[in-house]
Amino acid sequence: MSTTQNPPPPVEEPEEPTNRPPALHRATKWLERPYARRIILISGVYVIAILAVLWFAIWVLNSSGGPASGIMAEIATTMIWLTIVASPLMGFTVATLVYSLFGWGRVGGDEPPMQENPDIRTNATAVIAWITATSLLAGFLVVWGLVELAGITAGAYGTVPANKQQGFVAPINVNVTGQQWVWTFEYPDLGKIQSDVLVLPIDRPTYFNVTSNDVVHNFWAVELGIKIDANPGAITNTGVTPNKLGTFNIRCAELCGLHHAYMETKVQVVTQDEFDSWVREMGGGKTL
Ligand SMILES: [Cu+2]
Secondary structure, eight states: OOOOOOOOOOOOOOOGGGGGGOOOHHHHHHTTTTTHHHHHHHHHHHHHHHHHHHHHHHHHHHHTTOOHHHHHHHHHHHHHHHHHHHHHHHHHHHHHHHHHHHTTOOOOSSSOOOOOTTTTTTTTHHHHHHHHHHHHHHHHHHHHHHHHHHHHHHHOOOOOOOSSSTTTOOOOEEEEETTTTTTEEOOOSSSSOHHHEEEEEOOOOOOEEEEEEESEEEEETTTEEEEEOOBBBBOOEEEEOOOOEEEEEEEEOOOOOOGGGGGEEEEEEEEEHHHHHHHHTOOOOOOO
8 A cells, every 4th residue: 555645736826927929810720721611601602592592482473463552662671681791690699509519529539639739719819899789789779679669550550640630531440250261351341241351442541350250360561561360259459551563462460270270362452433332242231
């Protein structure tokens, strides 16, 4: 049995950071590394892919005739700008993730991967730049969202009652009922009109009272930019002023059973004259 005790190994002191090169220099040095350049390259490819998807989404919207209301035009503008602004940061995050999985992820076995000096992790400039950029982006989203929301609610249900607002036009009331798997539209102010196609006059505010006869559905007038739950036993409200003539899509946007995917119909935006004759044709008691 040995009584001699080995002295503990000396504790390795962390290197003093005093002789490190300045942060900006280290950041540019990081960019010279091959993997850093690959990450930047993947970011670029990702941003281009995102913008292509954005272009496709706008193309789909335009090819079905939209946007057909002020609200939908605002939504489209919001989607375009937010995507453009967010895509570089999103690209960099995804590129780093992809490179971690497929670039660095190749290191296998029991050997830990070679570690280079973690320039970015402890780089105050990079950390501050990242936090600033993401905070500005988040702030931009919040401010934009609040401004848009204020605009929409002021137009629809602002603090001034709608009938006391300037340029007020009496809205057309439409009762929307969802049931597995059809939509029914009734015009309570126009007699006993019932239709499975929504017909609306252009430039007239429309007020929807939405409900369901069975399960939860969701009334989505795609190109008009409105979407609201249709709940059994309750009425939800939304409104829109269509500003484009044409035929647009209405879909159910809440999984409601077997034929949910086919629970769709059309909205026809027509002139006031065409609307009046449609009302008479449908046996409506009174025209607006
Ligand atoms: Cu449905």
